[in-house]
Amino acid sequence: MTKITETLTDLEIAAKADIRPIKDIAEAAGIPEEAVELYGKYKAKIDVSQLPKGTKNGKVVLVTAISPTPAGEGKSTVTVGLADALSRLEEKTMIALREPSLGPVMGMKGGATGGGYSQVLPMEEINLHFNGDIHAITTANNALSAMIDNHLQQGNQLQIDPRRIAWKRVLDLNDRALRNVVVGLGGPAHGVPREDGFDITVASEIMAVFCLASDLVDLKERLSQIVIGYTYGKEAVTVRDLGVEGALTVLLKEAFKPNLVQTIDGTPALIHGGPFANIAHGCNSIMATNTARQLADIVVTEAGFGADLGAEKFMHIKARQGNFSPDAVVIVATVRALKMHGGVPKEELKEENAEAVRAGIPNLEKHIDTIRRFGIEPVVAVNRFTSDTPEEMEEILHWCETNDVAAAVANVWEKGGEGGLDVARHVIKQLNTPNQFAPLYDVKDKVANKIRTIVQEVYGGQDVHFTDQALKQLMTIEQNGWDKLPVCMAKTQYSFTDEPKLLGRPKDFTITVREIIPKLGAGFLVCLTGDIMTMPGLPKQPAALNMDIDKEGNITGLI
Structure with a gap:
């Protein structure tokens, strides 16, 4: 790695880094040439069918975090820095990450490829379209919408009730104006008029199916099980009924191959799939994770937002x-996020305030408690920012030591893998210590009990309230025999509650479930809480306003 001494932006650091041809990264990772499909000089797709069978069964390190704040916690940065640190300790390591969605990239947060000297490269291409996977998912989703409307137009043999079509179109951008639309206007030749709407692509069930399928056969079967709506007699209609699961799988065939890139340090990274964690399940694809496990001894992956959501x-x-379990869990905490959970407004986070850090620690404490409830002893990584003072960081480290929690500072933004060595040593120790991992509920439990378990044990809440609509949907789910699926809570990321402004560690609260939507292809039930939106809107000052490009094609303002 070429170390840059002057103060540079993340984008400038990435531009000056020594990036190796991706075929060299593949060779070092043990990927045979016939399995590598080049997408330019620095990106590739991996044909998993060409990999040697059963070579490894790598251990999984899950990186999660405390409840995030608008200040940003740098979870991806720590994930990359930790993997580079493990590589420096001569552990054969790979990374498995989600693909950035253009919604957040152009909206609230900008790029999502790590930062400083802990980045995946080429960061501009990964953040902007990448290898086209999300576009393929968008196309498959909207092809299904077109098939549904064509079925209505051509006589509606399945007797689909246009008022009960649950499938929406998607777009991988934040566009609140498309949340509710009317299609089919213009007369009989232009379709059957009905209300419709758009979700963001990463909230699509096809994205969840894509990330949870184990192979092409499983992908096709899961697609066939998607419920698109109901008949006039209130019977479920699936993709299999329409007969288009084959066509959808064809559209996803190439996208389904994991994408290979590299970190600044040269650690191989598989970036594949990208469901939101506050709406969907927030993890990269099983295909990529299991491919990495096949090639490496340690796989470092992440789950979106805090331990209450992605983890x-x-x-x-x-x-x-x-069919795997996490062998170690890292919880990312930051001084500035804990100060915000301790009552400090965002504009004052750079001012030293050790007392506010102390006041915010109960949020970290609950996330530690949650991971321990799953039978795993977590490692806390204190992600260092330049505004942090030694006194503030010591508040966190001292609390962790007092409460028998392994913790270390991760200075990976500034120093890359070198700055993550202390965290990596703690992780290796945990990997060599057997854990007692077990889920908190049995999928055979009643749906209401599964939701209540999450609210009480993961969020620390008191109870659950179901709206009349949710109760009706729950009755339909039970009548159709769909109640043995796990639940996927759609909840604000900023709070343990369904109120985003209730920071810290609230207690004695009730979560309101307003809708329960079956996602049979994905294999879970989505429970909508609070004001969570499946099509986000842009903020007043979108990140896109900071982006530009010069005549040479150099991009600025992406992060």
Whole structure:
């Protein structure tokens, strides 16, 4: 790695890094040439069918975090830095990450490929379209919408009730104006008029199916099980009834191959799939994780937002369906996030305030408690920012030491893998210590009990309230025999509650479930809480306003 001494942006650091041809990264990772499909010089797809069978069964390190704040916690940065640190300790390591969605990239947060000297490369291409996977998912989703409307137009043999079509079109951008639309206007030749709407692509069930399928056969079967709506007699209509699961699988065939890139340090990274964690299950594809496990001794992966969202869903959904369990868990905490949970407004986070850090620690404490409830002893990584003071960081480290929690500072933004060595040593120790991992509920439990278990044990809440609509949907789910699926909570990421402004560690609260939507292809039930939106809107100052490009094609403002 070429170390840059002057102060540079993440994008400038990435541009100056020594990036190796991806075929060299593949060779070092043990990927045979016939399995590598080049997408330019620095990206590739992996044909998993060409890999040697049963070579490894790598251990999984899950990186999660405390409840995030608008200040940003750097979970992806820590994930990359930790993997680079493990590589420096001569552990054969690979990374498995989600693909960035253009919604957040152009909206609230900008790029999502790590930062500083802990980035995956080429960061511009990964953040902008990448190898086209999300576009393929968008196309498959909207092809299904077109097939549904064509079926209505051509006589509606299945007797689909246009008022009960549950399938929406998607777009991989934040566009609140498309949440509710009317299609089929213009007269008989232009379709059957009906209300419709758009979700963001990463909230699509096809994205969840894509990330949970184990192979092409499983992908096709899962697609066939998707419920698109109901008949006039209120019977479920699936993709199999329409007969288009083959066509959808064809559209996803190439996208389904995991994408290979590299970190600044040269650690191989598989980036594949990208469901949101506050709406969907928030984990990269099982295909990529299991491919990495086949090639490496340690796989470092992440789950979106805090342990109450992505990590809980990793444990209850991804681990179950992928037939593996996490061997170690890292919880990312930051001084500035804990200060915000301790009552400090965002504009004052750079001011030293050790007392506020202390006041915010109960949020970290609950996330530690949650991971321990799953039978795993977590490692806390204190992700260092330049504004952090030694006194503030010491508040966290001292609390962890007092409460017998392994913790270390991760200075990976500034120093890359070198800055993550202390965290990596703690992780290796945990990997060599057997854990007692177990889910918190049995999928055979009643749906209401599964939701209540998550609210009480993961969020620390008191109870659950179901709206009349949710109760009706629950009755339909039970009548159709869909109640033995795990639940996927759609909840704000900022709070343990369904109120985003209730920071810290609230207690004695009730979560309101307003809708329960069966996702039979994905294999879970989505429970909508609060004001969660499946099509986000842009903020007042979108990240896109900072982006530009010069005549040479150099991009600025992406992060």
